[in-house]
Amino acid sequence: MSKFEKNDNCGTSCGCGSQTEGYWQDVENKVLDPQAVSKEFQDGEFDSFSVEKSRRSFLKIMGFSVTALPLTGCIKIPVKKAIPYLHKNDTVIPGVANWYASTFKGVPLLVKTRESRPIKIEGNDKSMTTMGGVGSQQQASVLSLYDSNRLNGPTISGAEVEWAEFDQKLKEDLKAAKESGKEVLIITPSISSPSEITLIKEFTKAYGAKHIAFDGTSDYSQVKANEISFNAKAKNSYDFTKANVIVSFGADFLGTWGNSSTNTKQYVSRRDPSSSEGMSRHIQIEPVMSLTGSNADYRHTKSLKDSRDIILGVLKSLTGEGPGNTSNNDIVSGIVKELKANKGKSLVISNDSDINVQVVINKINQAVGNYNSTISVMKSDYKICADDMAFEQAVNSMNDGNVAAALFVDVNPAYSFHNSKKFESAVKKVSTVVSFALSNDETSVLAKYNATANHTFETWSDSLVSDSELSFTQPVIQPLFGSRMYTETLMSLMGKSGSFHDYMKSFWSKDFYPKSSGFATATDFWNKSLHDGVVSLDGLSKAASISSMNASSYAKKVASIEYSSGLNIVTYQKTAIMDGDMANNPWLQELPDPITKATWDNYVMVSPMYAKENSIKTGDVVTLKSKDHSVTLPAIVQPGTEKNTVAVAVGYGRKVAGKVARNLGENAFAFYTYNRGATQTADSFGTLAKTGKFKGLAQTQTHHSMEGRDIVRETTFADYSKNPKAGNEKKAKLVNIYPPDHKKDGHQWAMAIDLTKCTGCSSCIISCNAENNVSVVGRQEVANRREMHWLRIDRYYKGDENQPEVMHMPMLCQHCENAPCENVCPVMATVHSSDGINQQVYNRCVGTRYCANNCPYKVRRFNWFNYDRSDKLANMVLNPDVSTRTRGIMEKCSMCIQRIQEGKLQAKRERRDLKDGDIKLACQQSCPGDGIVFGDMNDKDSKIAAFLGSDRNYTVLEELNVRPRVSYLTKVRNK
Amino acid sequence: MKKDYVIATFECDEKVLHATEKVVAKNIDIYDIYTPFPVHGLDEAMGIKRSILPYVTLLAGLTGMILAFSFQMWVFNISWPVNFGGKPFMSVPSFLPITFEFTVLLGAHTTVAAFLAINKLFPGKQPTIIDPAQTEDKFIMAIDKEKANVDDLTNLLKEQGAVQVEVQNLDLSI
């Protein structure tokens, strides 16, 4: 895959939303016109074939009865226009994809564009940090770009204005604010972009402003604890590859906590039972089941109080400091034993938002020598972390009328601040409020000025993705709306001329070029870095000195935390929705939560024990009341939840948002409290009451037990070490009536999935959606069990429902050699290819659904309706190489056949043989754990051949003799 | 083609059967007997040749069978071989249901067509009806006038219980 530098001159002007129909593939409306596709980048009206199209459908409806029409010769051939580019552009060849490197939410990635239209995100495997890992939010970001709810340009008091007028008026107001002697605040989220930070510093200087970083859910407790412990206001950097033992207290590091793609990549690299280093051991102590907890070797369902008690116990055992624990002695001694055996090679982490707990955790890590081995604390000028206390003070200051102007960049405190009412009334006392929102949100509607900002893929920026690696953000499309990069707005307010691109380039040549080596000029360095997307440099950050400290007093403070009576209300983030800033993305809303398998909603998680005692069923609408907040949501009975804990996800209950996110669920940020110097995410207590109503949840899986069936095969590391075939001894005796009649030469495609490496993160599902134009069906249709995902992740529980073991199993079309679906289709819409793929021919399908019934894996998906493709802007994301499917058609995993064809063709064009790894499927590419392997099983040296030959390899439902081409490797737990 | 026929009307199936036996015994050819329902043994008594319909059925059925089987075989082995769920191209069991059904289909419809053709029955045909009651409760015997002595025949038929015997000029070929 080749990467090209972004050509700044990608078209004469932007389309500004004047889209046209007919540039995507569609089985029924069969028009794809490469020139029409590129229309977005040129001027001029383009009225396609609408009249002719209706004629065509008329003919279709009339069917055979109008066949007499040609007799009279009056039929006309539908006129299709072919509109070329106006100007020459050597980099864009219609039908050939270009790839550009960029970054989204701190993850380096590659953006695939077709005819200059971003359509797909893949990980950038040049990055030393993420090594190609990419999460579901990154995958889905390309759809957010085409969000038709985005604002069309700057507004003042709701009225659209020109940028010049906007700049002038805002400048005047800011000047007045500066002169008023009151505070000017610029509020951003945590930033790790060196050039943005530099620019903001200049801005604060120019306007005497104060920069405050605010995150809805912050890592402030950890940052503050590091300040206390090591005098370093920085987050921890973890290296999971070096950890033999990982003890996590509630931290969902594989899902929502920290850089989960990187964490997953590193974590999974130590989960290979056949590696010489052996497997890492993962112990998770948490009150509610998280994605990370579901992957743990040992998982203990403990209340928040018990978790903290265990932390104190571990501290006491290791160092003798603090009051020690009062319960759970066995768990404490187990952890201590593991930690002592793996000094310097373990990790203790916690997501606790209490600063004192984090100090104790620091001390534990220090005591077992983990610093500068598995953990480092790196100070950097290029990173600014969120500060709960500063923002709390800022709100108070606003409330007191001491703030004259406030600029909200990419933050939405009116939604995600724990006391949004207080914030709203405070903000009303600020005379000049500026928002930089892309589309209206709870905060932007409070602002007088909205300096509509660009989407990341229309933006120049950089970011520090690790302590030593920089990643580029470059625009891959002209702004679709009349928005502007927020950095350029700041520049304009400062009276600076030029673009942010130029600003950044000069910043780079000043600050980073000297740190590089091997480049003749700063421009060479810039071009190479931009081409690769990432660059590693020394001296970007500096290690804090790890001095010894005594944690006794902090431990005492932890022990003295008071807990109210009632249910402990714990908040958490869902893997897809997280803080809710991307809540208007339908792909993310429809992505099933890896644990609950629920979509389109948040809900109150209760433990099976509590549910039994109070006769609550999944779907019962309950009211959860804390001291000053209450939500009414359906309940979900979730195994692995602590009895006196209930959990609600944040990210829902958006009141001002696009039509997708609006009024889905309820806002749980209000259960946050500001306490003990930080925002506490689990400090609320309350009561639960049934309302008597019922609201079925849109879950993609409702039966959670394997019923003792041989579906996920698993074993323990101890057994595996003795016998690599452990857990995989069963071998079905297969009998064929017919002699084999089909050659298996040439390429024979096969896939293998390592269940030990699959964490269930679901990044693959979004990747598949984007690659294959999979329809979004909405909440009701998911509740009707009609989701369209070609790839799903089955999640099964085993054992005690309070401490269940969890299994994740990606399930997709198994491409059976003896496929039961193929025999039964009357019209040959699904048949086998010579290279071993179960083909589905959409245009031949009449929709009997017989194939889906006869599929033992139930992976076929039927188009029950014509799913909504009316949002023409959102249709820009469609992959032009894959037909969209209309109603009445069966679809399923095609093994990314378009990628296979493209890979083969590429090799042929280059007059060479296909190499292993030339073709990567969408799910495989996006898997941060590298758990999916695909290739030609006839190639003996390929990775897939090794996987197929593994002792752990098996196929699901082998005894049916359908001979799947997708196989699995047994799950190994380190027990 | 009108001709003179001796037309005898009976009111009882037994009687017309006996009469037929008597007439045939006298070596007189009966042109036809029109009855409201099939009178058992009447066709044998009249000496009607066995129907060729069974042979038509056999031939058509065999044709259907060979056509259906060879077509399926040709499609999957010669015209466009396709791999369906790993089954061999020549998977005979799969071809049997359609072969059977097509055998029956062609056999049945060809036989019906042959039946209609032999008896010259077709929609809209206007047959010669001697007495409208011949499809209700009258049994009507028609004998070519030239094939027998009308008076003797009349007597014989009256003797056998014919309620009426007369000579009519009719076109019975339709």
Place this chain on the structure above:
Amino acid sequence: MKKLFGALVALVAFGAFGAFVVTQARQIGFNQGYQPDQPIAFSHAKHAGDLKIDCKYCHFGADKGRHAGVPPTELCLNCHAKVKTNSPEIKKIQKAVDSGENIQWVKVNHFPDFAYFNHSQHVNVAGFDCQKCHGDIQTMDVVKQEKKLNMGWCIECHRGNEIAPPEDHKRAAGGDCSKCHY
């Protein structure tokens, strides 16, 4: 006899009508011979025939990717900035480039969206001449759809080149459904 003759005539007439309807019905959606007027009186006979300009000079996508592509309007001016600048047709092009109001060509050869066709596979890999599918384009003043462009036409050629079943699965898997349909 007369009736029989009448019936025979009716039968033959019915059969002929049926055959005619079926043949016509089979043509629906296939536009062989389609030769629409174009906004610019561009002659392939002149450029490709007389002047022997390489097809890929204008249709530069043909050996690189899926679409051969209609050339960017500006490309015409590579020559016509100097050649025949006074021609009313060239003036139209000049005007389009200057004003930004692009030329809307009428598409002649069209495949439905559910059939994937890649030019580079045929032009670059197989090494076919353009004429194989587009006919003697170098003699056409106005471009015409020369071939049927239906599935049977594709299959016929693929069979002839031994890449469709039953002959060979290995060489190019050219007969698999998902070669074109996905």
Place this chain on the structure above:
Amino acid sequence: MSDAHVSKFRQKLITEDRSYKQISEDILDTLEAPPTKGWFIGFSLSALVLTIGTIVILYQVTTGIGTWGLNKTIGWSWDITNFVFWVGIGHAGTLISAILLIFRQRWRTGINRAAEAMTIFAVACAGIFPLIHAGRPWLLYWVFPYPNTRGSLWVNFHSPLLWDVVAISTYLTVSLVFWYMGLLPDLASVRDRTKSKMRKFIYGIASFGWNGSTKTWHHFEVLSLILAGLATPLVLSVHTIVSFDFATSVIPGWHTTIFPPYFVAGAIFSGFAMVCTLMILTRKIMNWENYITVGHIDAMCKVITLTGTLVGLAYGTEFFIAWYSGNEYEQYAFINRATGPYWWAYWSMISCNVISPQFFWFKKLRRNMTFVFIISIFVNIGMWFERFVIITTSLHRDYLPSSWAMYSPTWVEIWTFIGTFGLFFTLFFLFIRFLPGIAVAEVKSVYRYARENK
């Protein structure tokens, strides 16, 4: 019939003494008279239901299969249940006319015409479902292997659905010609009896110029035997092939070799029950007690008891084999049928199909028309549930528990099903109004049965 001896065991097939003319009058005079009030009400009601059904189907076809309650796990439910239900009902007519003809069961003459008509109407109702259950019904002509411009691209002769298409269309057309050939003598009789010119014209065309010639009767009887000979294996093959839809699949509860005989027995069972239901109504409405006698109903009840018991045996065998196979999926599928979320459907099926026909061991009950009527309705309900149990409960929990789901019908499915009853009864009312509801010629030919010579 020439011997004067009359067995005292033989029951008269036509209970009262009638002349041939009177038989014609009894049966054919209704065609001449204006419709009765009862007929008019029945017909209007049926036509109304048919109209609603048609509108609902139009809505479904234009909106999508999503208007039904199906989902990713349960791809067929009411649609195919109704299809198999109606096909099953459509087995009695041909069975009565073909198999009973071969076995020389003379009592069939009283009911065969109506039963055959019922067959055709039921198959027509059944045929609707495969059409409308398809996602893109307007493309269904692709199931026919006609030469085309795609290469030619043929069809999949491995697919049981294709076998279905061939079997059902063969069955429908063969039944139709069989029935129509039988109608010719009676249509001729109507033509010759009527005074109305209009009717004379229409029935003249419809009767193909039948004149009752013995030469024709000779061929006619041979034709009847041939068609019966062909229809007998055909009728058995049709439900066998319908059962192949399930038997050749891999889904536990479907993949069962017992299905062909089990389905055929069930079809005869439900078909006879439906004939009972209709005949009890018809003999009452049309005053045909003389021709459709208690003896007919009695005989049919015996067939119902036999086939019902056979079906019960099949249910038991299925359970036994599931246990005996040692296949965990198979075992679960059957335990789930009896005790899972759809237990009520299973036990409805057992009580209606296995238990209720056992009452017919008692002659008194067999001859009690009200009782037979009620039981025949129960049997039809039970047989509908049988298909629902086989199709839906097998699908809703198959191999991977992650995909297990539940199903409930929407109003669209319910009204589509009711609509097919509208079609069925509309056609049936039209039939008894415009066509001879009893085979007059055949009844006349058996009138002498168990009677002294005149």
